[in-house]
Amino acid sequence: MSVFQTYEQNNAAYASDFDKGALPMPPAKHVAIVTCMDARVEPASQLGINLGDAHVIRNAGGRAQDAVRNLVISQRLLGTREILVFHHTDCGMQTFKTEQLRGIVKDAAPGDSAVVNAVDKFDSFLEFTDVEGSVTEDVVFLKNHPLILAETTVTGWVYDVKTGKISRVV
Ligand SMILES: [Zn+2]
Numbered sequence: 394m395s396v397f398q399t400y401e402q403n404n405a406a407y408a409s410d411f412d413k414g415a416l417p418m419p420p421a422k423h424v425a426i427v428t429c430m431d432a433r434v435e436p437a438s439q440l441g442i443n444l445g446d447a448h449v450i451r452n453a454g455g456r457a458q459d460a461v462r463n464l465v466i467s468q469r470l471l472g473t474r475e476i477l478v479f480h481h482t483d484c485g486m487q488t489f490k491t492e493q494l495r496g497i498v499k500d501a502a503p504g505d506s507a508v509v510n511a512v513d514k515f516d517s518f519l520e521f522t523d524v525e526g527s528v529t530e531d532v533v534f535l536k537n538h539p540l541i542l543a544e545t546t547v548t549g550w551v552y553d554v555k556t557g558k559i560s561r562v563v
Contacts, residue, residue, distance in 0.1 A: 413444050413445065416444060416445035417445070418471060419471045419472045419473075420445065420446055420447045420448050420467075420471065420472070420473055421443075421445050421446050422442075422446045422447055422475075423472055423473050423474045423475060424446070424447045424448070424473055424474075424475045424476070424477065425447065425448040425449075425450060425463075425464060425467045425468075425473045425475070425476050425477075426440070426442075426447055426448065426449045426450065426476075426477045426479050427450050427455050427456075427457055427460045427464075427476060427477070427478050427479065427531070428449065428450070428451055428455040428478075428479040428480070428481075429451065429452070429453065429454050429455040429479075429480060429481055429484060429486075430451045430452060430453055431481060431484060431485065431554075433481070433554045434455075434479075434481050434552060434554075436449050436479060437449070439552060439557065439559070440479075440559075447473075448463070448467045448471070448473060450463045450464070450467070453485070453486060453518070453519070454480065454484060454485075454486035454519055454520070454521065454527065455478065455479055455480050455481075455531075456486075456519040456527070456531060457478060457531035457532075457534045457535050457538075458519060458531075458534060459519065461538065461540060461541075464476065464535075464540075464541060465540050468541070468542050468545070474542065474544065474545055474546070475545065475546040475547075475548075476535060476541075476545055476546070476547045476548075477547075477548055477549075477550060478528050478531045478532050478535070478547065478548070478549040478550065479550050479552060479559075480524050480527055480528045480531075480549075480550070480551055480552070481524070481551060481552040481553070481554055482524060482551060482552070482553045482554050482555065483554050483555075484521075484524060484527075486518075486519070486520045486521055486527070487520070487521060487522055487524070488520075489518075489520055490520060491515070491516075491517050491518045491520060494518050494520075495512050495513065495515075498512045499512060524551050525551060525562050528549035528550065528551060528562040528563065529549060529562060529563050531549065532547050532548070532549040532562075532563050535547050548561060548563065549561070549562040549563040550562060
């Protein structure tokens with residue numbers, strides 16, 4: 394059985410007693426969380442976020458630079474006014490350099506100029522070495538970004554995948 398079949402069954406059970414269909418579109422807590430796509434990170438349970446409460450914006454590393462498009466929509470159209478940068482320990486972004494990843498992609502498609510051109514368009518895959526450093530960098534980036542509202546409360550956090558605990562960095 395493929396994973397999608399399992400998920401299809403799970404959803405049938407979920408929808409069978411679903412009673413949240415009247416929730417409004419804007420997040421009730423006026424908050425956006427920028428976090429990593431890591432499979433061990435699940436802000437809803439780790440932070441106690443209920444359906445309809447928050448925008449959870451995910452990408453590799455939870456990098457703010459990748460989240461700006463989402464945050465403009467979140468703030469200007471859907472009323473969020475607080476941002477949590479939520480990175481985590483043992484992140485995959487600490488395991489490679491952009492040049493290495495470019496090499497992996499190119500080596501898998503020898504002589505394919507479309508692949509070379511496409512992967513070279515990424516100046517950086519936004520990897521990092523120090524998770525507290527990445528959190529601080531992203532909070533500063535958002536606080537100084539011209540498209541992020543000046544009155545936004547921006548905090549930075551690290552989630553520990555071994556203990557399940559969070560700690561505030563900034
Ligand atoms: Zn990660």
